[in-house]
Amino acid sequence: MQLYTKISIALVAGAVAGLVANIFGIDPLRSFLVAIEPVGNAWIRLITMVVVPLVFASLVVGTASLGDITKLGRIGGKTVVYYLGTTAIAVTIGLLLSNLIQPGSRMDPTALEGLRSAYMAESASRVELARDAPSLTEILLNMIPRNPIEALASGDMLPIIFFAIFFGAAVSALPSERREHVVGFFDGVNEAAMVMIHWIMKLAPYAVFALIGAVIARFGLGVLQSLLVYSLVVILGLILHVAITYTAAIRFLARRRPMDFFRRIREAQLIAFSTSSSNATLPVSMEVAEEKLDIEKEVASFVLPLGATINMDGTALYQAVATMFIAQVLVGDISFTAQFGIVLTATLASIGAAGVPSAGIIILVVVLEQALAGTGVDPAAGIALVLGVDRILDMCRTAVNVTGDLTAAAVIERSEYDYALKHGG
Numbered sequence: 001m002q003l004y005t006k007i008s009i010a011l012v013a014g015a016v017a018g019l020v021a022n023i024f025g026i027d028p029l030r031s032f033l034v035a036i037e038p039v040g041n042a043w044i045r046l047i048t049m050v051v052v053p054l055v056f057a058s059l060v061v062g063t064a065s066l067g068d069i070t071k072l073g074r075i076g077g078k079t080v081v082y083y084l085g086t087t088a089i090a091v092t093i094g095l096l097l098s099n100l101i102q103p104g105s106r107m108d109p110t111a112l113e114g115l116r117s118a119y120m121a122e123s124a125s126r127v128e129l130a131r132d133a134p135s136l137t138e139i140l141l142n143m144i145p146r147n148p149i150e151a152l153a154s155g156d157m158l159p160i161i162f163f164a165i166f167f168g169a170a171v172s173a174l175p176s177e178r179r180e181h182v183v184g185f186f187d188g189v190n191e192a193a194m195v196m197i198h199w200i201m202k203l204a205p206y207a208v209f210a211l212i213g214a215v216i217a218r219f220g221l222g223v224l225q226s227l228l229v230y231s232l233v234v235i236l237g238l239i240l241h242v243a244i245t246y247t248a249a250i251r252f253l254a255r256r257r258p259m260d261f262f263r264r265i266r267e268a269q270l271i272a273f274s275t276s277s278s279n280a281t282l283p284v285s286m287e288v289a290e291e292k293l294d295i296e297k298e299v300a301s302f303v304l305p306l307g308a309t310i311n312m313d314g315t316a317l318y319q320a321v322a323t324m325f326i327a328q329v330l331v332g333d334i335s336f337t338a339q340f341g342i343v344l345t346a347t348l349a350s351i352g353a354a355g356v357p358s359a360g361i362i363i364l365v366v367v368l369e370q371a372l373a374g375t376g377v378d379p380a381a382g383i384a385l386v387l388g389v390d391r392i393l394d395m396c397r398t399a400v401n402v403t404g405d406l407t408a409a410a411v412i413e414r415s416e417y418d419y420a421l422k423h424g425g
Helices: 003-023 027-035 037-066 069-101 109-131 136-142 148-154 157-172 176-201 204-219 222-226 228-253 258-264 266-275 278-291 297-310 313-330 336-349 359-371 379-422
Strands: none
Touching (some): 003 204, 027 204, 037 157, 037 204, 037 266, 037 297, 069 157, 069 228, 069 297, 069 313, 069 336, 069 379, 148 157, 157 176, 176 278, 204 266, 204 379, 228 258, 228 379, 336 359, 359 379
16 A cells, blocks of 8 residues: 555544544543644654755755756746745735635624633734744844854754755865765765655654544634634635646646646645644655656755745745734724735745744734734734634645645756756756
8 A cells, every 4th residue: 555545544534533532522532632642743753853964965965966056046046036926926815815705704703702712822922922033134144054063953944055055065166076975975864864754754644643633633623613714715725826826837837737746746745734844744845856756856955945944835825814814803904005015024924934833823923913003903812813723724734835845846947957958958
């Protein structure tokens, strides 16, 4: 049985077990599912353990193998422009759906008060955490690590990516004999990391069952029912972004068959959905890109780690819908100017967002404070409205984020292929 099939079965089984425990009030089953959640968390830690050596080694090898620094700049420029463009499109889709469906106008007053009282304390702590987050200028400055070893030890991805690319570019300038020794070492590290990933992935079905079962057992459908329209708008927006934006990019920019492409990446999508973490999914995404999509290592090793850090299309779309929902509930409709500000803020705030569960809530606070400026509404009150379903929607938007990363890798590779044909490379 293929790993994808095993993961799919585990996903469905975990969800069914969680629903049965909630609907029929089977407390022993609910307690069991919550108790085995550490199994899933341990698996996430295992696969996250491989991320830093894999990203650093693959980026060094990929950059050093380019040979031409101008090629690095060309690939980097196209990747960043593509990511920012698709993120802006995602935010726009979220705003259009929110204006059309008006999910905030359908909120039941009783459910509204219940959500406020249940999640106000937790939302206030999230707001404080977001206010301590660095500004965009600080994020850009922090990309340059004072101590690369410290960045590697703490798993701070942007500085790791910057140093790996810089180091790889320096290696490419060495005499061929010395360059081969350095590249050979890091290529060995990269291959060893891939072997570890194969071992870890054998445990994926058990981890997925534990993670999904615990989430459904803990939250059930009660909160989802009270926020059903809002949740459906987010999910609809994510589906449209994949069906329109990514499908068009795959068909016309990458020149691949969309259905075949989505079939090949489904394993990475399932892991992203189960873990709610782009970083945890990164090793799987890189394996899928190279082995299932036949994307060159030098492209995959650059585009995917960068995407796991700055490409958050699903998160940005969610932020647009959540901001509009909160605004409609608490202050009524907001102006076109404020909505345009949401597009800019959500697009820029996604840069450097941590690829970990619920990081989108932190960014949402930043977007909310911009959108609700001058209204007198405390962002904590808004966060309290959506916090109950955040984990479930986080799973959906992370799957879209990872899909976007893999789509970008295919697009950039095709672009480089066309460039080589045009210039005789």
